[in-house]
Amino acid sequence: MRLIMLGAPGAGKGTQAKILSKKLSVPHISTGDIFRANIKNETELGILAKTYIDAGKLVPDETTIGIVKNRLLESDCASGFILDGFPRTLAQAMSLDETLANMGMELTGVVNIEVDDEKIIKRMQGRRVCPNCGASYHQTNNPSKNGTNCDHCSTELIIRDDDKPETVISRLETYHKQTEPLIKYYNNKKLLVAVDGWQEVESITNEILSALGV
Ligand code: AMP
Numbered sequence: 001m002r003l004i005m006l007g008a009p010g011a012g013k014g015t016q017a018k019i020l021s022k023k024l025s026v027p028h029i030s031t032g033d034i035f036r037a038n039i040k041n042e043t044e045l046g047i048l049a050k051t052y053i054d055a056g057k058l059v060p061d062e063t064t065i066g067i068v069k070n071r072l073l074e075s076d077c078a079s080g081f082i083l084d085g086f087p088r089t090l091a092q093a094m095s096l097d098e099t100l101a102n103m104g105m106e107l108t109g110v111v112n113i114e115v116d117d118e119k120i121i122k123r124m125q126g127r128r129v130c131p132n133c134g135a136s137y138h139q140t141n142n143p144s145k146n147g148t149n150c151d152h153c154s155t156e157l158i159i160r161d162d163d164k165p166e167t168v169i170s171r172l173e174t175y176h177k178q179t180e181p182l183i184k185y186y187n188n189k190k191l192l193v194a195v196d197g198w199q200e201v202e203s204i205t206n207e208i209l210s211a212l213g214v
Helices: 013-024 029-040 046-056 059-073 075-079 090-102 116-123 165-179 181-187 201-211
Strands: 002-007 027-030 080-084 107-115 128-131 136-139 192-196
Touching: 002 013, 002 181, 013 027, 013 080, 013 107, 013 165, 013 201, 027 029, 027 059, 029 046, 029 059, 029 080, 046 059, 075 136, 107 116, 116 128, 116 165, 116 192, 165 181, 181 192, 192 201
Parallel strands: 002 080, 002 107, 027 080, 107 192
Antiparallel strands: 128 136
């Protein structure tokens, strides 16, 4: 399975990508996670990416495309992958097509998780993440066991810098302008599967799997 998860920030791409990655035994590739790991380690890439991420903007295509190209060349991607948060622009999508064609691979499908902006803004207010291992929670929909610390590593959960309300608005604007055109792009290629993202996590997973015929 070679899948792309599309959807606005906060639509639940990451949550579903992690579940599908386990169920389908393919790696989960999140460009957001790659950037956050680099920010944490204060690498050159992290320092560059942070300026864009904190402003709710996209990291430039040339940087992002290079990272994904290299990641797809790693041996674990031979059996498939789930791309979460990439592509986010038409240039990224076209470059991905070219990379996959060069590798003799084709996409299996593109899952578009649909959630209204209003609901996303509300949902983002409850999102909490583990700054140590990257696990993601929601105060009401998916809380950690004690509500404040990570179930996996006990680190205290935090609000992501870019989940602040003013940044969420910029991220949604960026999404509508730069990423939403990809829905049409993949629909024209007959690869798009749309699912309602405003349901229980498990129902969304089941809807995705049945739409993909798994
Ligand atoms: P995410 O965790 O997927 O919401 O990504 C967090 C932030 O990382 C985004 O708001 C962007 O600033 C940046 N980012 C992630 N993926 C990409 C991408 N494919 N292209 C450009 N910027 C990205």
